Amino acid sequence: MTRYSNLERLLHTSETIGIDRASRVVVFSDLHLGDGGRNDEFLHNGPLFETVLRQRYLADGFSLVLNGDIEELFKFDLNAIAAAWDGLYDLWLAFGRNGFFRKLYGNHDHALLDHHGYKLASALAESLALRYEGQTLLLFHGHQASPFLNEPCSVFSRALFYILRYLARPFGVRNYSVSYSSRKRYAIERSVYEFSSHFKLISIIGHTHRPLFESMSKLDYLNYRLEELCRSYAPADAARQQAIEMEIAEVRFELESCYRNGFRKSLRSGRYDTIAIPSIFNSGCCIGKRGITAIEIEDGMIRLVYWTRDVQKHRYSGERLHTAEELGNSGIYRTVLNEDHLDYVFSRIRLLA
Numbered sequence: 001m002t003r004y005s006n007l008e009r010l011l012h013t014s015e016t017i018g019i020d021r022a023s024r025v026v027v028f029s030d031l032h033l034g035d036g037g038r039n040d041e042f043l044h045n046g047p048l049f050e051t052v053l054r055q056r057y058l059a060d061g062f063s064l065v066l067n068g069d070i071e072e073l074f075k076f077d078l079n080a081i082a083a084a085w086d087g088l089y090d091l092w093l094a095f096g097r098n099g100f101f102r103k104l105y106g107n108h109d110h111a112l113l114d115h116h117g118y119k120l121a122s123a124l125a126e127s128l129a130l131r132y133e134g135q136t137l138l139l140f141h142g143h144q145a146s147p148f149l150n151e152p153c154s155v156f157s158r159a160l161f162y163i164l165r166y167l168a169r170p171f172g173v174r175n176y177s178v179s180y181s182s183r184k185r186y187a188i189e190r191s192v193y194e195f196s197s198h199f200k201l202i203s204i205i206g207h208t209h210r211p212l213f214e215s216m217s218k219l220d221y222l223n224y225r226l227e228e229l230c231r232s233y234a235p236a237d238a239a240r241q242q243a244i245e246m247e248i249a250e251v252r253f254e255l256e257s258c259y260r261n262g263f264r265k266s267l268r269s270g271r272y273d274t275i276a277i278p279s280i281f282n283s284g285c286c287i288g289k290r291g292i293t294a295i296e297i298e299d300g301m302i303r304l305v306y307w308t309r310d311v312q313k314h315r316y317s318g319e320r321l322h323t324a325e326e327l328g329n330s331g332i333y334r335t336v337l338n339e340d341h342l343d344y345v346f347s348r349i350r351l352l353a
């Protein structure tokens with residue numbers, strides 16, 4: 001038994017799919033689908049999600065990975081969920097034609113394994129390994145790294161299941177995983193980070209609902225960018241220096257608005273080490289108030305993207321570093337929050353880990 005035994009198990013048991021520079025893959029997690037009623041947390045993003053999936057990813061030849069907590073089985077019955085979102089199930093299955101569709105389970109939809117005749121059973125797995133030029137991207141929900149929820153059938157998680165299913169719903173308790181304490185979130189991220197760095201691979205998780213890119217949260221990214229800009233200032237020419245000054249002002253505005261808006265999830269540092277080895281990525285979630293986040297792999301690049309209708313509000317609330325692009329005439333905008341070449345990410349992992 002090593003300290004990563006549960007995650008190592010995933011590494012050794014995952015199905016492996018080879019991808020290359022021409023491959024396109026999109027990863028979403030944490031939809032928490034309900035019964036379509038007013039306690040369904042996915043409801044307000046449903047039309048946005050469907051449009052993005054159909055018009056961008058299905059139309060542009062992407063394969064699809066849904067990385068856990070897709071159905072909210074702690075609060076709703078699977079039959080009610082399947083009835084409310086059947087159209088979405090069919091849309092997901094259509095991605096098989098583009099390449100592959102896999103649906104990994106998380107802690108909130110682990111019980112899918114007990115349902116016979118589940119429509120998406122053929123796509124269901126615990127984890128998936130993508131092989132890219134001899135390197136591994138390991139996709140799993142992330143609860144496997146929790147010290148408490150390793151055993152899905154433990155007395156603890158059964159008790160939690162009944163408490164949430166029968167008590168939380170009538171009292172209208174919001175999704176408890178969102179209110180996950182930042183200490184627990186950090187513990188999970190850190191153990192996935194250590195595991196991935198040890199095996200020199202990229203892990204893509206969900207579960208904590210906190211987007212991470214190259215092991216960095218938004219706050220870390222902004223601080224890192226600020227450092228980079230300051231470093232490049234002295235040797236730059238006058239025109240470039242002016243541009244750097246402007247960008248520094250934008251980054252500072254963004255940092256300040258992070259704090260001002262009480263963007264709590266971003267505030268905890270994602271640095272788990274003296275240097276940030278870019279080995280953990282998190283696709284965030286699809287139940288955000290203003291939009292959804294996803295991880296895209298395309299043209300040998302990995303990207304963290306954000307989709308929203310709220311582009312005006314978005315622009316004035318601090319996302320000024322990035323430009324939003326409209327998806328056709330849909331009124332839906334895509335913003336690339338961060339991107340890098342996979343080759344570069346993997347060489348940094350090999351050199352630093």
Ligand SMILES: [Mn+2]
Pocket residue numbers: 068069106107108141143177206207208
């Ligand atoms: Mn989860």
